[in-house]
Amino acid sequence: MNENTIPISTLFIGLNGIIAFVLSYIATMERTKTRVWHGESKDDVKIQRNPLDNPSPWAALIESTTQKLIGDTIPDDGILQRKVRAHGNFAEYVPLALLLIIALELMHSQTWLVWLLGATLTIARIAHGYGLIQTYGPSPARAIGFFMTWFVYLIGSLACVYYGFKDAF
Numbered sequence: 001m002n003e004n005t006i007p008i009s010t011l012f013i014g015l016n017g018i019i020a021f022v023l024s025y026i027a028t029m030e031r032t033k034t035r036v037w038h039g040e041s042k043d044d045v046k047i048q049r050n051p052l053d054n055p056s057p058w059a060a061l062i063e064s065t066t067q068k069l070i071g072d073t074i075p076d077d078g079i080l081q082r083k084v085r086a087h088g089n090f091a092e093y094v095p096l097a098l099l100l101i102i103a104l105e106l107m108h109s110q111t112w113l114v115w116l117l118g119a120t121l122t123i124a125r126i127a128h129g130y131g132l133i134q135t136y137g138p139s140p141a142r143a144i145g146f147f148m149t150w151f152v153y154l155i156g157s158l159a160c161v162y163y164g165f166k167d168a169f
Contacts, residue, residue: 008111009102012118016094016125023087023129030080032066078136086129093149097121100156107163117152124148 055063101121105114128145135142 006102006105008114008118009098009105012101012122013098015118015122016098019122019125019129020087020090020094023083023090026133027080027083027087029070030083033070034080036080079133082133082136086132089132090125090129093153094121094125097149097152097156100152100160103160104156104163107160107167109159109163113155113159117156120148121152124152 097117098121101114101117104117124145124147126145127141128149131139131141131143131145
């Protein structure tokens with residue numbers, strides 16, 4: 001039987017994996033709604049061929065199905081940009097934060113510290129994603145999210161340096 005040597009990190013990797021999926025889904029659905037396949041606005045893709053001008057039978061089926069599911073909406077290129085950035089920002093910050101948490105758990109640091117950093121990261125990324133998608137510019141949720149993420153980076157990094165020095169010498 002395999003014993004999980006990093007159960008706390010595994011939990012937060014799974015939770016943040018679900019958040020990554022949700023943010024990816026949100027950005028993909030907005031791309032489908034706005035029909036902006038690359039970039040973040042209609043201006044980004046004006047020189048490219050529109051794949052729906054003369055679609056293959058497969059593309060036509062997918063397009064008609066997704067448009068029926070989504071329904072009529074008023075396109076807002078700004079919301080697509082915010083959704084893409086929420087997913088991109090998550091992908092930029094979370095991997096290193098999870099590595100810090102995994103390293104601390106593997107070093108048998110204080111359990112409360114691993115829980116604190118994992119929970120803070122997860123809450124931070126939900127808050128940041130929500131704040132970024134809902135509001136253009138500064139928002140309380142976005143600020144809370146990035147300050148909490150910085151907390152995880154700073155405390156996690158300092159703890160790794162501490163345990164690294166402690167065990168190396």
